Amino acid sequence: MKIQDLTIETAAKALKTKQISSLEMVQEFFKFINSSEDLNIFVTKTEEQALESAKKTDSRIAKGEMLSILDGIPITHKDIFLTKGIRTTNSSKMLEDFIAPYESTVSQKLKDSGSVMLGKVNMDEFAMGSGNETSYFGPTINPWKGKDNKKNVPGGSSGGSAASVAASFALASTGTDTGGSIRQPASFCGVVGIKPTYGSCSRYGIISFASSLDQAGPLTKNVTDSAIMLGHMVGFDPKDPTMHKKDFPDYTKFLDLGVKGLKIAYLKEHVESKLDEDIKNDFFESLEIFKKGGAEIKELSLPEVNLALPTYYIIAPVEASSNFSRFDGVRFGCNDKLATNIEELYIKNRSMGFGDEVERRIVLGAYILSSENYESVYIRGAKVRRLLSNKMKEIFNDVDVLVSPTAPTTAFEIGQKVTDPVINYLNDLYTVPLNLVGLPGLSMPTGLDKKEMPIGLQIIASHYREDNIYRVARFLEKEVDFKEKPHFLR
Amino acid sequence: MEEQLLEKSMKFAKLELEENRKRELFTSIKKILEWEVELEQLNLDGLEPMFFVFDEQGLAQHKDEVVKDNTADEILFNAKQKKGNFFRVPKVVTQK
Numbered sequence: 001m002k003i004q005d006l007t008i009e010t011a012a013k014a015l016k017t018k019q020i021s022s023l024e025m026v027q028e029f030f031k032f033i034n035s036s037e038d039l040n041i042f043v044t045k046t047e048e049q050a051l052e053s054a055k056k057t058d059s060r061i062a063k064g065e066m067l068s069i070l071d072g073i074p075i076t077h078k079d080i081f082l083t084k085g086i087r088t089t090n091s092s093k094m095l096e097d098f099i100a101p102y103e104s105t106v107s108q109k110l111k112d113s114g115s116v117m118l119g120k121v122n123m124d125e126f127a128m129g130s131g132n133e134t135s136y137f138g139p140t141i142n143p144w145k146g147k148d149n150k151k152n153v154p155g156g157s158s159g160g161s162a163a164s165v166a167a168s169f170a171l172a173s174t175g176t177d178t179g180g181s182i183r184q185p186a187s188f189c190g191v192v193g194i195k196p197t198y199g200s201c202s203r204y205g206i207i208s209f210a211s212s213l214d215q216a217g218p219l220t221k222n223v224t225d226s227a228i229m230l231g232h233m234v235g236f237d238p239k240d241p242t243m244h245k246k247d248f249p250d251y252t253k254f255l256d257l258g259v260k261g262l263k264i265a266y267l268k269e270h271v272e273s274k275l276d277e278d279i280k281n282d283f284f285e286s287l288e289i290f291k292k293g294g295a296e297i298k299e300l301s302l303p304e305v306n307l308a309l310p311t312y313y314i315i316a317p318v319e320a321s322s323n324f325s326r327f328d329g330v331r332f333g334c335n336d337k338l339a340t341n342i343e344e345l346y347i348k349n350r351s352m353g354f355g356d357e358v359e360r361r362i363v364l365g366a367y368i369l370s371s372e373n374y375e376s377v378y379i380r381g382a383k384v385r386r387l388l389s390n391k392m393k394e395i396f397n398d399v400d401v402l403v404s405p406t407a408p409t410t411a412f413e414i415g416q417k418v419t420d421p422v423i424n425y426l427n428d429l430y431t432v433p434l435n436l437v438g439l440p441g442l443s444m445p446t447g448l449d450k451k452e453m454p455i456g457l458q459i460i461a462s463h464y465r466e467d468n469i470y471r472v473a474r475f476l477e478k479e480v481d482f483k484e485k486p487h488f489l490r
Numbered sequence: 491m492e493e494q495l496l497e498k499s500m501k502f503a504k505l506e507l508e509e510n511r512k513r514e515l516f517t518s519i520k521k522i523l524e525w526e527v528e529l530e531q532l533n534l535d536g537l538e539p540m541f542f543v544f545d546e547q548g549l550a551q552h553k554d555e556v557v558k559d560n561t562a563d564e565i566l567f568n569a570k571q572k573k574g575n576f577f578r579v580p581k582v583v584t585q586k
Contacts (some may be wrong), residue, residue: 101564198543212542238552242542245550310526321503328504330577335570342582346504356515359505364519366499373495377526382539384529389540421518422525438543 003028004168004489008073008225011171015061015072022057022072026050026116029074033118033169037488039141041160041169043079044087045119050074053116060114070232071114076170078161079120080127081107081216082205090207091135092125094333094353104205105237106174106216113232118170121160125355126324127176127209130184130427132159133414134357142189142411143167143488146451152411155185155427161219162189166486172220172229176206178213179312180407180431183443186219187406187456190445190486192226192473193219197464198438199244200230202237210319211242213312213435223444223473227251230466246464254467255474260294262472265399268301270430278449279405286403286446286457289479290472298399304391307384308433309425314368314381315436321365327353360421389437396462401472404430406443406456430458442469445482454484492520 001020014020020028030047057072066072082088082100089095107117124134131153133139140159142152143166154163158175162185165173175182177195186193194217201216208214218229234248266287271280291297329335329349336352339345354362368377395402408429418424434441440463443456457476461468496516500507507515562575571578 098568101560101567236550238550241551242544242549244544307529307532310529313522314526314529325504330569330571330579331565332568337571339580341580341584343504345580347506350504351506354505356511359503359507360515360518362503363496363499363505363515364522366503367496367519367523370495370499370502376530379539380529380532380534382541383534383537384532386537386540387532387534390537419518420521422521425522 003032006171007221008069008171008228011073012069015057016066018061022054022061022116023051025072026054026074026118029118029169036167039143039163039167039488040138041121041140041164041167042119043089043091043122043137043160046086046117050116050118057114057116067112067114068232069228070110073115073172074118074170075110075115076118076121076161076164076173077107078123078158078173078175080123080176080207081174082207083107083117083120086120088120088207089136090126091123091137092353092355092358093136094327096136098332102205105202105239106206106233109235110174110232121164121173123160124157124357126207126358127157127178127181128357128361129156130180130424131412131414132156134355136355139414141414143486144190144411144453145487146453148451151414152453153188153414155188155411157181158193158219159185162186162191162193165189165191165219165221167488172218172225174216174233175219176214176216177435178209178316179435180428182217182219183431183441183456183458184407184427186443187445187454188411190454190482190484191219191221192223192442192444193217194226194230194442194466194469195434195440196230196234196466197440199242200234200248200464202235202240202243204237204239208323210316211323212319213316215435223470223477224252224255226442227255227470249467251466251470254470257471258293259290259472259475262295262401262468263298263399264290264295264401264403264472265298265300265395266403267305268299269303269305270404273306273408273429274426275405275408276410276449279408279410279455282447282455283405283457286476286480289476293475293479300395300399302391302395304388305433308388308436309429311381311384311388312428312432312436313364313425314377315385317361317365318368318378319365321362321369324358324362329353385436388433392433392437392439400461400465400468402460404458404460406430406458410449410451410453410455434460438463440466440469442473444473444477446476446480447482448484
């Protein structure tokens with residue numbers, strides 16, 4: 001058995017039928033991780049704890065008492081999830097030596113399902129970035145090198161999560177998505193990533209970026225694994241006051257329903273915008289597949305969708321600048337022992353701990369929140385958000401699913417320094433609107449471009465209609481049959 | 491005017507940068523602000539600002555109970571400067 005070929009589904013079967021023990025499986029994973037080319041994926045490896053928890057799985061298997069299909073499944077966590085007693089850095093100097101005093105609800109739920117954490121993985125600092133290049137620990141390298149054998153970014157901010165799954169360093173990973181941070185790296189690394197409806201996964205114990213936009217979700221090798229993982233991550237948590245008390249379905253039961261009779265739409269603005277030719281062609285091929293499967297395809301127009309990105313860069317920095325006031329270095333974080341008064345202490349600690357992108361967004365947020373700009377910029381942005389929300393609701397009154405490319409390009413080379421931040425922000429052109437209005441979206445690989453880098457397609461549904469997303473995604477996955485492996489595994 | 495306000499915002503944000511890094515930061519922020527100007531042309535009459543994805547109605551409230559969660563030791567663990575059960579900071583009140 002090659003661990004690189006395993007999925008959650010096949011690994012669970014192998015464990016249950018005792019073809020391999022959980023301990024052996026975890027040992028195999030670490031053997032592979034430790035002997036492979038360093039892609040700078042892990043911030044912290046938790047080998048000892050993983051072996052311990054694998055032994056527990058084995059004793060449960062022996063007694064026929066597996067906790068769930070995830071029992072014994074090796075996973076990684078984005079280093080934004082608090083994991084009790086384990087270093088949680090948010091890939092920032094600020095939290096370089098921070099030991100989490102409690103466990104996030106999402107990682108606790110996955111622990112309770114029996115999954116085995118192999119380690120905490122790299123990300124953009126404080127989840128701000130789309131290439132993993134803002135990490136204090138240096139960028140993660142995409143396991144896909146492309147035809148020209150270059151070092152590419154894995155996307156971001158959940159770049160380490162996506163890369164760990166693509167490199168087969170784990171069978172699944174957790175990510176968070178504030179503007180596209182699960183879907184864009186999934187697209188760049190050729191894996192499946194879903195941001196569920198806002199309020200599906202508890203935000204408790206996830207280091208906040210922009211609270212009204214942040215949402216957790218899984219990154220996996222395929223659509224079925226995504227449905228399995230998400231099912232174990234969602235659920236009401238009284239510790240997150242922005243959640244609905246509701247029951248969530250078993251998403252796997254929608255996987256084989258097909259697309260017949262579904263109304264699937266795309267936005268004219270999305271295919272007219274600056275989009276790589278290969279991605280555009282690939283996108284239209286997917287539409288043809290849906291049509292053949294019996295779906296009704298509609299072209300819609302929503303010119304306002306292009307307002308989402310500038311609106312996001314009002315809302316997100318404002319919420320971040322407010323959330324990040326907690327990083328004063330007194331209770332945790334960088335601390336300058338030489339400061340002589342409290343004001344100096346705050347300034348020294350924060351200036352020492354935060355990187356450039358974080359500082360940019362905090363100052364931008366503070367600027368927008370100033371009395372001079374509050375009404376004219378912030379409130380205006382919040383009104384545009386309402387406008388987008390209304391327009392999206394209208395669309396979903398008429399269609400079941402909206403599709404778009406996940407990102408306007410495939411993964412780009414590491415180190416392409418761009419001085420205008422707006423150019424970097426355009427990576428999130430297609431993903432950001434969903435965060436502003438709380439909609440769920442999944443990215444899945446559908447092909448390769450001329451450089452042999454993976455292309456992602458985004459599938460969007462109405463609030464809490466992940467069932468429709470999984471119907472469409474699994475149908476397309478079967479039809480496309482994407483079997484390409486990253487260069488790292490060839 | 492914009493420049494002064496950026497200086498002030500940096501103070502609010504409790505950050506201090508070397509002059510050349512500060513210049514770079516301000517230049518990049520100005521580029522973002524220029525890009526946001528397109529929102530000024532919109533007619534947004536009659537629209538309520540949206541701060542949360544869902545309206546507050548329907549969201550669950552948890553019981554107002556005392557729950558023992560973290561202990562003082564756990565909370566103080568990550569503090570660089572502490573004394574007994576307290577976080578330690580330099581003088582809060584200073585004489586001008």
